[in-house]
Amino acid sequence: xxxxxxxxxxxxxxxxxxxxxxxxxxxxxxxxxxxxxxxxxxxxxxxxxxxxxxxxxxxxxxxxxxxxxxxxxxxxxxxxxxxxxxxxxxxxxxxxxxxxxxxxxxxxxxxxxxxxxxxxxxxxxxxxxxxxxxxxxxxxxxxxxxxxxxxxxxxxxxxxxxxxxxxxxxxxxxxxxxxxxxxxxxxxxxxxxxxxxxxxxxxxxxxxxxxxxxxxxxxxxxxxxxxxxxxxxxxxxxxxxxxxxxxxxxxxxxxxxxxxxxxxxxxxxxxxxxxxxxxxxxxxxxxxxxx
Numbered sequence: 684x685x686x687x688x689x690x691x692x693x694x695x696x697x698x699x700x701x702x703x704x705x706x707x708x709x710x711x712x713x714x715x716x717x718x719x720x721x722x723x724x725x726x727x728x729x730x731x732x733x734x735x736x737x738x739x740x741x742x743x744x745x746x747x748x749x750x751x752x753x754x755x756x757x758x759x760x761x762x763x764x765x766x767x768x769x770x771x772x773x774x775x776x777x778x779x780x781x782x783x784x785x786x787x788x789x790x791x792x793x794x795x796x797x798x799x800x801x802x803x804x805x806x807x808x809x810x811x812x813x814x815x816x817x818x819x820x821x822x823x824x825x826x827x828x829x830x831x832x833x834x835x836x837x838x839x840x841x842x843x844x845x846x847x848x849x850x851x852x853x854x855x856x857x858x859x860x861x862x863x864x865x866x867x868x869x870x871x872x873x874x875x876x877x878x879x880x881x882x883x884x885x886x887x888x889x890x891x892x893x894x895x896x897x898x899x900x901x902x903x904x905x906x907x908x909x910x911x912x913x914x915x916x917x918x919x920x921x922x923x924x925x926x927x928x929x930x931x932x933x934x935x936x937x938x939x940x941x942x943x944x945x946x947x948x949x950x951x952x953x954x955x956x957x958x959x960x961x962x963x964x965x966x967x968x969x970x971x972x973x974x
Contacts, residue, residue: 719749722756724766731910732760732769732812742780743773745804745825754806761810764973767914767921769810770906771833772817775899778842779826784851804857807832811922813913817906818842819899823881828855831862834925836892837906838884839899844892845881865932866892917955917971 721735734756736743743749753771760766773779790800807814807829816830819839827844830836838844846859854860855876864872867890874880887893897905913921923946930942950956954974962969 717752717756719746720752720756722759724763725770725907726911726914728765728911728914730765730767730914731907732756732763732766733907734769734771736771736773736779739774739776741783742777742821743826744781744783745779745829746783746786750804750806754803757806757810757814761812764918766812767916767918768813768815768910770815770817770903770910771807771829772903772906773819773826775819775839777820777826778816778818778822779829780821781824781826781847782857801857804829805832808858811925812918813910813921813925815906815910817903818844818893819902824848824855824859825857828857828859828862831858831866831892834928835894835909836887837902837909838887838893838896839902840884840896841899842884842887842893842896843881844883844887845879846876847879847881849877850879863892866890915971917953917959918973919953920950920955920971923950 719736719738721737723733725731725733734753736745736749736753738744738746738749757769760769787800794800804825813835814833815835815837816833817837817839818830819842821843822830823843823845824847827846830844846855846863848855848859855863860872860876863875866872867875871882871890875882882890882892884893884896888896895905927939927943927946930939934942955969955971958971959969
């Protein structure tokens, strides 16, 4: 039976001295309560949340317990005022080779539909802080879907992406048909979903699925560097920027432009916007306080 964890409430910002933040710190510093993932903070300023999938014998197959633990870790990082970005990775051999087929093999339609099966996987895509996927090795099925839930995907040179569910007599169920199509276009997405064929890291970059490709041994450190760069900006404004970009997938151009304008205007109510522009005029580095 998979280990199930309760999710904490998600908040964008909390006081560094608040009990919720101290509790969250204990969550990812002790590691004892996680069975399927490793969690810590990385970066010179410990401002990048780091989640490593840790089911090596199963090539990080995404069981229910693992995804619930990922959600719990994300909730903890959301409440941590020091964390400005989050990196999710696996091993050199596999980011995640798919969902745990043994776990879902005997499920019925009634169980899946009535229990809204896989609904909690979407937590990755609802985090307000930017999330970076660092993909080495296999990212297949649910693993590819998990990577696409993130905001930025970096790939190792030997990474492979695919949606092979058709070979198991089913289809993607955690966003594969939707996010993949938006990322790479209809023709390639249709080919991958209907044949189960994979694409390599270079093909993924050419198609727009990933933004950068690195040597296997440099991938994670480069993803953390990206996280540090993001975390050095205003966390409040970064959340606004993320909301605006994500809206492009949901709204018409006119509606998206209106939302962008409202969020742009909203930055003028923040101390960080004033500090950023003042620092630029005064030719100094900005000191954002996330206000």
